[in-house]
Amino acid sequence: MADNDVAAYDPQNIFAKMLKGEIPCHKIYEDGDTMAFLDIMPRTEGHTLVITKEPAVDLFAISAQGLDKLMAVVQKLAPQIKAAVGADGVMIQQFNGEAAGQTVLHLHVHIVPIKEGVPVKPHAGDMANADELAATAEKIKAVLKG
Numbered sequence: 001m002a003d004n005d006v007a008a009y010d011p012q013n014i015f016a017k018m019l020k021g022e023i024p025c026h027k028i029y030e031d032g033d034t035m036a037f038l039d040i041m042p043r044t045e046g047h048t049l050v051i052t053k054e055p056a057v058d059l060f061a062i063s064a065q066g067l068d069k070l071m072a073v074v075q076k077l078a079p080q081i082k083a084a085v086g087a088d089g090v091m092i093q094q095f096n097g098e099a100a101g102q103t104v105l106h107l108h109v110h111i112v113p114i115k116e117g118v119p120v121k122p123h124a125g126d127m128a129n130a131d132e133l134a135a136t137a138e139k140i141k142a143v144l145k146g
Contacts, residue, residue, distance in 0.1 A: 008105075009055045015106035019053055026137040029077060029144060033069040036077055038133050038140075039110070043121045046085035046113040046136055050074050056107040058096040070109065077144070078111045084143040085136070087113030091120075 010016070017023040019035060028048060029036040039047040052070045056062035062070070078090045093110040095102035103124050114120065 009057050009061065010105060011055065013104055013106045015049075015051050015104055015108065016055070019051070026133045028081075028137050028140045029073070031073070033066065034073045036073065036111075038128075038137055040127055040133065041125050042128050042133075043110075043112050043123065043125070044085075044087070044114060044118065046081050046087065046111075046140060048077065048081055048111040048140070049108045050077065050111065051106060051108045054107075057105045058102065058107055059094060060096065062107055070107070074109050074111060080143050081111055081140055082113050084140040085113045086115065088116045089114040 014023060018025045018037065026038040026040075027035060028038065029050075033053050034050055035053065036048050036050045039049050050070060050073050052062060052066050054062055054066040056066065059067070074092060078092065081087075082090045091110075091112040091114055093112060094108070098105075101123055112120065
């Protein structure tokens with residue numbers, strides 16, 4: 001953990017519970033330091049969240065090593081997610097603090113595939129259909145497996 005107060009991190013936040021297996025998610029990737037899963041309120045098809053396993057509220061609370069590992073996974077997954085859903089580009093977003101749009105106080109990075117001419121839904125919008133998310137997760141996992 002970086003210089004921020006460890007007490008600011010809530011180990012019962014929804015992402016911490018996902019990491020502990022207490023809450024299900026449409027996981028597409030996991031390693032010793034990170035996990036990636038589909039956003040249940042996707043802005044586009046394939047909208048993925050990559051989270052650190054380090055207990056960090058935001059970008060300012062993670063160790064440099066943890067941030068390196070997190071961003072390496074974002075860099076690795078983004079082009080594969082883009083290919084899996086047939087997107088033309090990828091938007092990478094990361095919010096710090098509720099005033100900036102962070103809705104879960106656990107550091108995470110959004111990978112948002114963009115298709116030309118297809119509108120991007122609002123951040124924290126409508127919940128997606130679970131079956132559609134499962135199908136998208138399988139499509140992405142197939143590309144990740146090569």
